[in-house]
Amino acid sequence: MRDRKFCVDIGGVDLKNPVMTASGTFGYGREFDELIDLNQLGGIIVKGLSLLPSPGNPPPRIIETPCGMLNAIGLENIGIEAFVNEKLSFLKNFSTPIFINIYGKTVDEYADLASRIDELDDVAGLEVNISCPNVKAGGIAFGVGCDAAAEVVESVRKRTSKPLMVKLSPNVTDIVEIAKSVEGAGADSISLINTITGMMIDIAKRRPVLANITGGLSGPAIKPVALRMVWQVAREVKIPVIGIGGIMNAEDAIAFLIAGATAVQVGTANFVNPRATIDIIEGIDSFMAKENLDQVGDLIGSIRI
Template sequence: MKTQVTIADITLKNPVMTASGTFGSGMEYAEFVDLDRLGAVVTKGVANVPWPGNPTPRVAEVYGGMLNAIGLQNPGIDVFLERDIPFLKQYDTKVIVNVCGKTVEDYVEVVERLGEEPAVSMLEINVSCPNVKEGAIAFGQKADALFDITREVKRHARQPVIMKLSPNVTDIAEMARAAEAAGADALSLINTITGMKIDIHKRTFALANRTGGMSGPAIKPVAVRMVYQAATAVQIPVIGMGGIGSAEDAIEFLLAGATAVSVGAMNFVNPYTCTEVVEGIERYMEQYHVEDVTDLIGAVRG
């Protein structure tokens, strides 16, 4: 039984990885999860300088999921290279670093620093970040802006580049094609859906930021639809995410066209979710006599 998948010439032992921002940089979950069992660890977003994040409260529970407005708080690239990379090198898993920034130059600075680190297998570029030079409109919300940042990152990157697409757009297929045309090696989607919660007793916003990114089981049908649309629009691999909490969820994404999947919010509910998804996919393959997990990719019928 073969569980390996390949993305941009990088082979993962299985198609299950963590979703950025929900797993720290691996160290935070290593007590619960055998990182060697994962196809890849995707780190929390890394910026060129430390980011303090948004004011609190910045997390709120909602029906079927959660809202977060953490604001990509992170200690910056210097601390990441000094502390997190040496830790991750201990494990037999691929390392994918999520990169965030406020200007194209910010992204490029991090990408160039990571290019000197052989332990990093791939880069995931978070284009849901607000572009401060364009009135804080996210890089991933306009096809031309997405094309430009993808092309510039690719010019400086030594590792394969995954562009993480925002679902807060009119046409996800158009965005997928723009990233592919600019040279992206793979896509990951979806990032969180913009939402809001109001405390009716206090008559205040539940989040200090007013809006936040919604994740969790409630967004899965939207994510599966967008992954299917993106995967049928491009030739490059797609990594699916959004509400995955079980092997059944993960397999749904594979059938929709995803080459691999990422587990996000459910890590907060059950820290063993990633391992359970890996084992569940293996059981499914045995049950349905699937010899190679890649036979499931895009295999939905009808």
């Protein structure tokens, strides 16, 4: 692995390989420390953090679906200060870049989080989750409108010089126009996709299975949608794109790289196989050896249409 070039630059952060963990599926890193060597990962993206702790939604809030899972965790988290005091000191022992995924219910909340994170030397960058309900707009997610998405990114950009990855919602009509607006607002990279809104019904009770009624679908079921969106966006923006959605093995990850992703994030697969990220890194390496590729860049955007 060492003699082939595996490193990628995702908008100001160098990763030793293109495989990261997806927010909300890898805790705050420590949960996986006994299972895998965290130094081997390309990047760690921690569970989404808000300014204050949040209990999330009431249960039931997670259910398995055919080829995936539906979750309505509701962005439960310990809040930025507890993360800094209790979790960051552990994570900084590793050579792997750490990204903090943030969300807010107002633009000011996003901006205040960015200011706080800007002070943290051990954090490589931010991932801005714009799939969060905008309180001022009656709960419509920031990420479904170009103006609201751009407003969040501009306000965060003003408050930090750290690299900004902006994570897009797939629950939109035109993903390319949202991608272009966050690029114009100062994003250094774009990650996609977040979960797709869905629901399940218990027919005996005639009730939704999740207490929240709807939830976010993830896992293999969403991979074709994610691949399509990554391909569409990567052709239209100049900044690096990070592919997410149903990546369960190296073949899935390679497909995203071929579609134009510079790196990938692994989410639901971590629940099925805690070693999924390591298996994927090794599998990409084997594929490159078999295909006689010297660097991972030879795969990126190599789709033949």
